[in-house]
Amino acid sequence: xxxxxxxxxxxxxxxxxxxxxxxxFFDAWIDVLRRYAIGEGVDFVVMAGDFxxxxxxxxxxxNYAVEGxxxxxxxxxxxxxxxxxxxxxxTDSEYSWLRSLSSWGFVKLLEPTFTDGVPAxxxxxxxxxxxxxxxxxxxxxxxxxxxxxxGNQMIPLLTDAISQNRRDGAFHILLLHTDVEGHQVHPIPxxxxxxxxxxxxxxxxxxxxxxxxRYEIDNWAFNPGSIExxxxxEYREDRGVFIVDVDDANNVSARHTDEYxxxxxxxxxxxxxxxxxxxELTENVLEMVRLxxxxxxxxxxxxxxxxxxxxxxxxxxxxxxxRKIRDTVLEIxxxxxxxxxxxxxxxxxxxxxxxxxxxxxHRIERRVVESLVLRDARYKNRAEAIAEAVIGAKRMALGDExxxxxxxxxxxxxxxxxxxxxxxx
Numbered sequence: 001x002x003x004x005x006x007x008x009x010x011x012x013x014x015x016x017x018x019x020x021x022x023x024x025f026f027d028a029w030i031d032v033l034r035r036y037a038i039g040e041g042v043d044f045v046v047m048a049g050d051f052x053x054x055x056x057x058x059x060x061x062x063n064y065a066v067e068g069x070x071x072x073x074x075x076x077x078x079x080x081x082x083x084x085x086x087x088x089x090x091t092d093s094e095y096s097w098l099r100s101l102s103s104w105g106f107v108k109l110l111e112p113t114f115t116d117g118v119p120a121x122x123x124x125x126x127x128x129x130x131x132x133x134x135x136x137x138x139x140x141x142x143x144x145x146x147x148x149x150x151g152n153q154m155i156p157l158l159t160d161a162i163s164q165n166r167r168d169g170a171f172h173i174l175l176l177h178t179d180v181e182g183h184q185v186h187p188i189p190x191x192x193x194x195x196x197x198x199x200x201x202x203x204x205x206x207x208x209x210x211x212x213x214r215y216e217i218d219n220w221a222f223n224p225g226s227i228e229x230x231x232x233x234e235y236r237e238d239r240g241v242f243i244v245d246v247d248d249a250n251n252v253s254a255r256h257t258d259e260y261x262x263x264x265x266x267x268x269x270x271x272x273x274x275x276x277x278x279x280e281l282t283e284n285v286l287e288m289v290r291l292x293x294x295x296x297x298x299x300x301x302x303x304x305x306x307x308x309x310x311x312x313x314x315x316x317x318x319x320x321x322x323r324k325i326r327d328t329v330l331e332i333x334x335x336x337x338x339x340x341x342x343x344x345x346x347x348x349x350x351x352x353x354x355x356x357x358x359x360x361x362h363r364i365e366r367r368v369v370e371s372l373v374l375r376d377a378r379y380k381n382r383a384e385a386i387a388e389a390v391i392g393a394k395r396m397a398l399g400d401e402x403x404x405x406x407x408x409x410x411x412x413x414x415x416x417x418x419x420x421x422x423x424x425x
Contacts, residue, residue: 001138001171004037005242007048007209008226010086012061018337024263024301026064028228031260033068036243037077044136045077048209049084049146049177057097069106078136079107084177084209085146103129110134110143110175112161119157121165133165140170149412151178151191155198162202171250172203180208183215189412196221204250213237214256222254228262232306235265264303266294269310272344276314282321289329296334305329306339313344366391389413
């Protein structure tokens with residue numbers, strides 16, 4: 001038995017509002033399908049959430065989705081999926097676009113049912129196009145949903161529900177969209193490894209999604225990472241897809257690959273301390289680019305390059321030769337897009353020594369936010385905790401996290417503050 005495990009396709013993502021961006025995500029996804037699903041003749045494909053980047057799906061993005069899924073349907077390869085936090089329906093609706101794709105026969109969306117918060121599983125009904133688990137050959141595949149900060153509480157309940165629906169001789173798979181402790185890049189609480197291991201008694205393979213970097217746990221739980229880079233902060237992470245072979249004794253051999261078409265990214269940084277002339281800064285940036293920057297390669301997508309300026313600048317920000325730097329970097333590299341981010345620290349917030357590291361800059365950011373919070377007397381006793389919540393929410397927003405994820409994070413921080421206040425009282 002062979003299957004393809006992918007996650008976090010994020011169709012419709014628009015990085016830096018570039019018109020080429022949505023096509024990048026489609027090109028990566030369709031190349032994966034043709035190489036590793038159709039090309040390798042897999043029995044099925046599993047997608048572990050965040051197929052779409054947003055709940056509201058533009059027509060162009062839906063066309064991309066249908067085009068790729070239709071190719072798989074035409075060759076008889078079923079696609080089994082779950083919703084991620086980006087795919088979820090609105091609270092006042094029964095429908096999401098992923099549910100629509102399921103009802104149209106392009107995917108099989110697996111969802112447990114809930115009674116008083118307790119999950120249960122029902123077999124896939126082909127006529128109703130609904131169900132919590134499905135059999136594909138020797139595999140029995142179970143779905144789940146986005147649990148956010150409630151993941152640790154839900155795992156024992158999922159374990160019990162799956163145990164009641166196991167099939168003798170089957171290879172049991174659970175699709176789960178969550179961060180796992182020790183591997184997360186998001187600030188919201190992650191599922192603990194201890195809780196995850198509860199599932200080992202009932203499933204043979206956990207297909208993870210949500211964290212945009214590849215990792216594996218005991219040749220049993222697998223996260224392939226996102227197919228494309230959704231935010232430049234992720235560009236160094238290992239990502240891709242798993243092609244999974246399972247022998248007759250249910251032994252797993254999972255091969256990770258990123259050999260498909262995707263847009264290259266690069267982030268460069270320059271500390272500006274001691275530079276007191278705009279032309280000197282320009283020359284320093286261009287010298288760094290000549291030595292370190294990626295250049296466009298024939299037949300491959302042109303790179304996106306971000307240049308971050310850090311430290312203490314010896315002249316006003318307004319004198320930075322932004323246009324000249326950007327245009328020259330484009331000429332040198334042939335990049336699709338060059339972004340320059342000015343992280344130099346304002347003099348009025350500097351301590352006796354300039355902040356020369358990200359740690360210093362983050363410390364200054366925290367102090368500034370705390371000072372703003374302290375202006376409201378209601379929050380003077382918890383300014384530090386509120387500043388942490390504000391900064392965390394900001395970073396999530398810059399990372400294109402959904403409003404629901406940000407709300408979960410803020411709620412968790414608020415609960416922590418209330419517990420601390422109660423203990424102190």
